Amino acid sequence: MMEEADENRGAGPAKPAAAGFREAGNRRALRDIRNLVGARPYPCAVTKSKSGLDEKNPIFETRRPVTRKFAASLAKSQPESCVERTNGRPVLAPIGHERRNKKPADASDCFRAIDVEFSTDHDLPLPMVEEATKEMDYDELEEVEMEDLVMESAPDIDSCDSENPMAVVEYVEDIHNFYKRAEESGRVSPDYMINQFDINEKMRAILIDWLIEVHHKFELMHETLFLTVNIIDRFLSRQSVARKKLQLVGVTAMLLACKYEEVSVPVVEDLILISDGAYSREEVLRTERAMANALSFDMSVPTPYVFVRRFLKSAGSGRELELLSFFLVELCLVEYEMLRFRPSLLAAAAVYTAQCGLRGFKHWNRTTELHSTYTEDQLLECSRMMVDFHRKAAAGKLTGVHRKYSTFKFGCAAKSEPAIFLLDGSSSSSSR
Incomplete structure (x- = not known):
């Protein structure tokens, strides 16, 4: 083999191995x-x-x-027509530019021309834009500058949690943007009670006030309470319920919410016991199936809880502001008329009202406004209703929320002074 290689080496350049190479010689x-x-x-x-x-x-x-x-x-070798001058210095023009604007010599060249020049001998009407421009005096033309529509971005409030994997800083903004888009899916009509023949708004308020006490007794998570109320309202908006079964609906809604939110779920027997044995285990499980089917097994709805947490973080809240905000939101859970407000607006109004109550004047900082997308004027109506609920929380028959937040565990938030000045619109100052 080595000898053959030496012979080939002396024979001159080797020929291509394939005919395809000869064919592609160009x-x-x-x-x-x-x-x-x-x-x-x-x-x-x-x-x-x-x-x-x-x-x-x-x-x-x-x-x-x-x-x-x-x-x-x-540049020197080209004709003078091909050389352009800029500030006295020659600039090489593109090759063939002198032929670019030349008219076709005959009809056959017209098929290769890209730009066809129409004859102006005919009296053809000019386009409207050209006609208007022709009549205008160019000295009167004014330069129009478009306004810069730069939207202000919300300040970063999650950098402090960059080392916390549970805070999911990478996509927490996407999560809350999704909550804002999806919150309508979890809302109910604010007048759904007109379709109920045996229950009314007062019975609903009694049920939820009692469930708040049960929730507190079982030491369940905040998320569970808000989801329980949401399940009750969504089910009642779809299904007529007899008065004697309303408590069963409430207990079953809490069981469903616990299965979705809690790690340790109360057993059915505990819920029957807390209901004073009014219902059997079979009734609870049958109602659970009926409610899950009526709601299409959809338990993933944004409640005011997720928005309150986010807006409190943007407000740089302390423990006192947090407890007072949740006290105001839970007061709204009992009230049927508050269903007409979106969960995010309800949460923003609670934080705003709590800030006003603690500071003694109107306060809604720019960071919280950008994260909530609500201005102070948009919150005033809901906030004034919250102040009224706060002022009357200790009176009347439904005082479950007031008793809960009057304990040391919840910082005695219910005993704080309500922001009465919001009711008449007066305030000492406004901090932005």
Whole structure:
């Protein structure tokens, strides 16, 4: 084998191994593509000639790289019509630019022309824009500048949790943007009670006030209470319920919410016991199936809880503001008329009202406004209703929320002074 290699080496250059290489003899190496001025173009029907070169463009004969000296020589060799001047310095014009604006010599050339010039001998109407521009005096034209519509972005409030994997800082904004878009799906009509024949708003308030006490007794999570109330309202908006079964609906809704939110779920027997044995285990499980089917097993709805947490973080809250905000929101859970407010607006109004109550004047900082997307004026109506509920919380028959937040565990938030000045619109100052 070595001897054959030596013989071949002395026989001159080796021939191509395949016929395909001979057929592609006019192909250019990759290193020659677009990196040398004067390199011949690829063979095509327009540029190909018998000799393989474009005789009209002798510049294609050379294969020198572009240098400053070579570019200057090209500029000198071209006609004066091809050289443009900028600040007295010659600038090389594109090759063939003198032919670009030339009219076709005959009809056959018209098929190769891109821009066709129509004759202006005919009295054709000008387009409306051109006609208007023709009549205008260019000295009277004014420069119109578009207004910069730059939306102010919300300040970053999650950088402090960058080391906490449970805070999901990477996509927490996406989560809350989704909550804002999806909150309508979890809402009910604010007048759904007109379709109930045996229950009314007062019975609903009694049920929820009792469930708040049960929730507190079982030491369940905040999320469970808000989801329980949401399940009750959504079910009652779809299904008529007899008065004697209303408590069963409430107990079953709490069982469903616990299964969705809690780690340790109360057993059915505990819920029957807390209901004073009014219902059997079979009734609870049958009602659970009916409620889950009526709601299409959809328990993933944004409640005011998730929004309160987010807005408290944007407000830089302390423990006192947090407890007072949740006290105001839970007061609203009992009230049927508060269903007409979106969960996010309800949460923002609770934080705003709590801030006003603690500070003694109107306060709604820019960071919280950007994260909540609600201005102070948009919150005033809901906030004034909360102040009224706060003022009357200790009176009347439904005092479950007031008793709960009057304990030391909840910082005696119910005993704080309500922001009465919001009711008449008076305030000492407004901090932005």
